[in-house]
Amino acid sequence: MRLLPLPVLLPALMVFSACATPGPRPSLPGGAPPERPFGTLQEQAQRQQAWLRERLEVALPHLMRQHRIEMWVVPMREYNEDPVFKALVSATTYAARRRTIYVFQDLGAQRGVSRVALGGGSQGGVYEVRRPTAKVDGGGVERVAEPWGPEQWQMLKQLLEERQPHSVAIDVSRVFAFADGLTHGEYEGLVEALGPEWAARLKPSGGLPVDVLAWRSADEERFFAEENKLAWDIIQTAFSNAVITPGTTHVQEVEWWMVQRLNELGLSTWFHPSVSVQRQGVGEAELGEDPLIQRGDVLHCDFGITALRLNTDTQHMGYVLREGETEVPEGLKQALARSNRLQDLVMEELRPGRTGNEVLRASLARMREEGIEGTVYSHPVGLHGHGAGSMVGLWDRQEGVPGNGDHKIIPSMWYSIELQASSPVAEWGGQKVRSAQEEDVIIGVDGQVRWAWKRQTAFHVVR
Structure with a gap:
């Protein structure tokens, strides 16, 4: 049995003590409980509702016209929701109700986009809800x-007969998972109910659901800055003597x-964080899966927060000072500076209208010109951690990502600039150190790219 270091053990003891000794608790009407960084759950839901309304009223009409979609039909069943579901519903909706069919139709610049829900609720008044005329005795x-069942498909057919769209877009795709949400069973039911005449008008929705998921509002940008700052704060504490005692603390x-810190804040994550070590003269295999953190180690973490359905993705570097050291060795500082420079290159190439593969090629060409040894594997982030939008490389696909990487980048979306640069470090006898960094950026409505919070330019230091 491994004993936890005191800095790690104390928070758990404090929680146990609080539970063992009953005391006064803050009342809910008075506001958020202590250490709830984004307000009460009700306040969070109200903020999310404003985002939903803006997405459907402002972004959706523009995106439907951009993708030449006259009508978009999104059917799904409970617990087998389309990936675009979370971009279409209120914070208080966790699953489709039995079956929900959302129907969107572009009625022109003056009238906007009609939004109808066949099943489910109005999502706070943003949908017109249609139900059968028959009534039942509810107690x-x-x-x-x-x-x-079948009557729901007939309601859709009646709506199509009423509206007479020239084509009907559905979410089927062999390129994007985010645009492939119509299950095979739902597709069969849809086609059978509509009949051959309407089935002939069905077509793939293409990149529409991808961009609906990717699009972010101005207030979401403000929230994302707060969320990224919190990620920074947690990492800074994790890579400090408040949590790490050299020679005692293991990476796990x-x-x-x-993870525990997020739980205490009432938040969650979309992946289990990882912490790894690079050590002079020692290979990865020798370190094992859960190495003891020693003085002189280079630390790396990959960490994400989920809050208000939005996700962060951050990778930072840390260093554990040796006895007698007062600062990080110069060679390690230079390694971090090279990955910072690679971040600059990718950010300069990342802009709306380009594809991810175009950004990747341009970034790698400039990287090689500057003599940096590295790889670029950046991705959209937002309602999903590995979010909807065009991939800018994969760590093992530096030639580009066919299909997914050919989608165009849009304004008002977010990216995680994820990459690494490997550099020989003089103080380590020329041994290469991998500086892997990841920071979230915002592409504004004006197409300008900026850090969501800021980026790491100096190691976190454990003394």
Whole structure:
């Protein structure tokens, strides 16, 4: 049994003590409980509702016209939701109701996009809800029945007959998972109910669901800055003597401290954080899966926060001072500076209208011209950690990503600038050190790219 270092053990003891000794608790009406960085759950939901309304009223009409979509139909069943679901519903909706069919139709610049829900609710008034005319006895109260089974498909057919669209877009794609949300069973039910005439008008929605998921509002940008700052704060504490005692703390203890800290804040993550070590004269295999952190180690972490359905993705570097050292060795500083320079190159190439593969090629060409040894594997981030949008390389696909990397970047979306630069370090006898960094950026409505919070330019230091 491994004993936890005191800095890691104390938070757990404090939580146990609080539970063992009952005391006064803050009342909910008075505001958020202590250390709830983004307000009460109700306040968070209200903020998310404003984002939803803006996405559907401002972004959706523009994106439907950009992708030449007249009508978009999004059917899904409970617990088998389309990936675009979380971009279309309120914070208080966790799953599709039985079956939900969302129908969007562009009625022109003056009238905007009609939004109809066949099943489910109005999502705070952003959808017109249509239900059968038959009523049922709901415990002594007459209630309108919910659409169910074949009758629900017939409601869709009636709507199509009423609206007479020239084509109907559905989410089927062999390129994007985010645009392939129509399950095979739902597709069969749809085609069977609509009949051959309407089935002939079905077409793939293309990149529409991808961009609907990717698009972010101005207030989401403000929130994202706060969320990234919190990620920074947690990493800075994790890579400090508050959590790490050299020669005592293992990397997995740091990982679990980060997860526990999120839980204490009422937040979660979309992946388990990772902490790794590089050590002079020691290979990765020798270090093992859970090495003890020693003085002179270079640390790396990969960490993400999920809050209000939005995700961060951050990789930072740390260093554990040797006895007698007062600062990070110069060779390591230079290694970090090279990955910083590679970040500059990618950010300068990342702009709306280009594809991810175009950004990748341009960035790698400039990287080689400057003599940097590295790889670029950046990706969109937002409602998903590995978000909707064009990939800018994969760590093992530096030639580009066919299909996915050919999608165009849009304004008002976010990216994680993820990459690494490997540099020989003089103080380590020329041994290469991998400086892997990841920071989130915002592409504004004006197409300008900026850090969501800031970027790491100096090592976190454990003394």
